[in-house]
Amino acid sequence: MNRQMALIALVAALVTPRVQAQAPGQPAVRPMTQPAAPASASVSGSPATHVAVIDVGYIFKNHNRFKAAMEKMKDEVMAAENALKAERDRINVLMEQLKNFNVGTPEHRKLEAEVAKAQGDFNVNAQLQKKDFMDREAKVYLQVYNEIERAVSQFARDNKIAVVHRFDGEPVDDADRNRILGSITKPIVYYDPQVDITPDILRMLNAGAVAAQPGQQPVR
Secondary structure (H helix, E strand, O other), rough: HHHHHHHHHHHHHHHHHHHHOOOOOOOOOOOOOOOOOOOOOOOOOOOOEEEEEEEHHHHHHHOOOHHHHHHHHHHHHHHHHHHHHHHHHHHHHHHHHOOOOOOOHHHHHHHHHHHHHHHHHHHHHHHHHHHHHHHHHHHHHHHHHHHHHHHHHHHHOOOOEEEEEEEOOOOOOOOOOOHHHHHOOOOOOOOOOOHHHHHHHHHHHHHOOOOOOOOOOOOO
16 A cells, blocks of 8 residues: 555655746646637637638739749740731732732742742741630649649648638729629638738748749749
């Protein structure tokens, strides 16, 4: 009996100092049901919720590498349009020259065939270039959106957020009918600004703090 009492006293002596080392009034372990506040929210005023919101449109408008990629593509589109314009001007000159020859003459038939071929090639090239730029633009949008999703997933896991809703934080223009109708039908009517993780996600993306998918090159 005395040996059992001595063993209990020894265990109590080992455990008690660790408990006393805790800060007064602070639990030893954070309760699992208490969600971590988003990094953008203050600790004292953070809402006890697992829900957050993000303005994806704002992210795209302020994503540095996305904007750079769009500007680069814009320059390429302008260069392609200038090249097409030069070719169109050349075709117009040929069509003017065609008026100098009588219909049915060898010279007229030869130049007419040249004009027809040039016009056909012009239309095909214009369509192919348009499709190419549209495909490239769509891929950039998809790549950046996938990056946003990874950043949101990473941030949500780190901050114990269960659901992230998408919302549009752009002010409503009372002169724009579409914007007015869009604001009326928006799914989120109210949100606490403390659960808006848009600034946090944008910082992660612009700082390159989001890992790329295997085999995927970052947007440049």
